[in-house]
Amino acid sequence: MTTKLSTIALSAALIAAAGAASAEDLRIGFADPVSAIDPQLNNHAGDHSVSQHFWSRLVAQKTEGGVVPDIAASWKNLTPNTWEFKLRENAVWSDGKPVTAEDIAFSYERAQAVPGSVASFKGFLRNVAKVEIKDPHTLVITSHAPDPLLPINISSVYIVSKHVGQNAATDDYNSGKAMVTEGPYGFVSYTPGDRIEMKRNERFWGPKPEWEKVNYRYIANPAARTAALLSGDVDVIDKVSFSDIEKLEKNPKVKVWSYPGLRALIMQPSFNPNPSKFLTDKAGKPLDKNPLLDVRVRKALNMAINREAIADRVARGGVTVATQWMPAGSFGYDPDRSKIDVDPNKAKALLTEAGYPNGFKLTMHVPGERYPLAPETAQAIAQFWTRIGVETQVEVVPFSVYSGAANKNEYAMSMIGWGNGTGEGTYAMTAILATANPAKGLGASNWGRYSNPKLDEALAKASAEFDDAKREAIIKDAVKVVMDDVGIMPLYHYKNIWASRPDLKVVPWHSDRTVAMQVSKAK
């Protein structure tokens, strides 16, 4: 009898031991899919979050905007076209070899030609004409054109080692064979679609990383992520579901960490001059002329939207209201355009003035699962617009269908979630506001084909202005131009929300990346 009892006790203890992890370990449940461990294969959100554990960059971006030293301890602008970077003397690879300028040059070469890459990093290096090695710890980068944003751009490209990397393919990184790294954490194992295990890199040049071991688990379903945290399977989760925030905030066993973010949800009206089946009169006949080409109509639609109500009721406090493409406090934010008045009566008057006293019918499109809350937000907007006479229907489309059609400017009104990853205004100006110009790589995500010469001119000026104060003034002017013209309708900025065990502390890292480095034991 006693032996039986002790067997039961022992197995119970074993089960308990299997569940608990050491206090030096951290388990994170994250939402973004990861395509590979190779840091230069794909410029995807999940890949970035993983790479920041293993790899350093020449310079890095932290929290919202601004460039900080990483492998390069310092840098300066020699001429408008050349930059000199001084590397840290104490940075070494996990096999003990020093990190040198050779590695940087090799990395920038490899990043532009990784076989099988579908979202290449070469966009960040487009302006890099040549990388010269002056001595093992000094290098000079020459750009094609004067480029004040060069450090920001290269801050997205991870540095891999030349001595291992030159004979390595993506598979070698995934298997761990080529994982000779220089970041805060080292590679242990990778199970595709499931988890990545890491350990502290004892040779890391920076401050000693907090965690001995990190278990980084992919849990795509938001409800499953919350459950994993509540049941103690993981210590931290990211992208907390908006519907769970309230419940979690009341739970004493959990702490919610919510910070204002850069990612904006923006509507892009179509400037397509041709008749569209998504813009009709009340009887359903396509209109001869696209009413959205009239600035009065765009203004009317914009002022009919009650953003505060959407942030409060639809998003339950998970977002902050957006009146321009960058959030308050960021580089290039214009305080003069900090409010869009909600005025349905004035909106109706503007519609009448524009020749639509009875309004018209509009169908807006929104991707189903890509951007959190986008379908619910679209429903709310449809009601605001219907109230001023623009009868609006919402069509929710899978992103695989949506992206193709939106890209061809087939929709009358589309939505885009824009990450503002560089933390300054010209990024959105280049991709979603500039007149579409494939040869120059401008307006690649300008789905509505908005075009305003004043904006294009401001972008060109800002791109060549090295003086930060002057550049910010140009961007602020561009905000005025676009918002007075209602070229886009920004709705809100997503907050970045993590939840953790109560004895941990989570601080923002860079935008919505989720990394072990942002988690520490609460003191």
Added chain:
Amino acid sequence: MLGWLLQRVAQALLVIFAMSLVVFLGLHAVGNPADLLLAPDATQIDRAELVARLGLDRPLWEQYLNFVGSALRGDLGRSFVYNVPAVTLILQRLPATLELAFAAMIFAVIIGVPLGLYAGLYPERLLSKLIQTGSILGFSLPTFWVGLLLIMTFSVSLGWLPASGRGETVRVFGVEWSFLTLNGWRHLLLPAINLSLFKVSLVIRLTRAGVREVLPLDYVRFARAKGLRRGRVVMMHILRNIMIPLVTVLGLELGSTIAFAVVTESIFAWPGSGKLILDSINALDRPVVMAYLLVVVTLFVFINLVVDILYRVLDPRVREEASA
């Protein structure tokens, strides 16, 4: 027997060919993978390069012929997203799904058959009525809801079992299996129960109906009259005769469980092939979707073959028919 087998294989090849054509056209109609794969800030030049490299700018028939050509050489292409061979990707994930599906089927049989037998043999008892009503719940409750309920009860409130993911694995024959470790079973239990719920109900109902049908037949009465023990009659005369419909349905169910355990896999963050296929469809990762469906069709064909062979073992009449 050989002729029958050859006929079977020819049928299967035809099915695979037709399926590949339908899926290829369907995937093509959905949209262009380039739009999904590229980073949001990619320029139009990047896009054009990618489209050319993936061969998406070619006419559709040429793309299809290319696919068939390399498939015949055993190459199903590399995943657009993961940049690894599609087949490798699927074979990495399949064991997780297989063990989940088999665990669910085993639960279905060991819970469903005894309960069904009982309900069939004693239809008037209160317990039988409870079983009957319970099986309706099993049919009608949505999987995702039951899954969340299981997690809330056993993981969050009671803290007995982990809420998600797959446990520790052991490498056997070059494949990672988690059902060989205690930790693995702890992770496997909840998703397997969740997945088996519908099947348990199905088995209960099939068994009960079968028993009710067979019970009044002459040979059963005769066996009883002959003085055989009740237990022997149930095991040898009744159970064996109701096995045929059971095996058919379980065979089909096994196939669909392996192929479409998607909901359970996504709620329990189970790294199986169902989740892979869902992600791949969303990303329009064509090689993975194509390869996956080919694997699944082959699996279905194989399961049906096994079911047919089982018929022969179980039912002497089928054996004679075939040899005649």
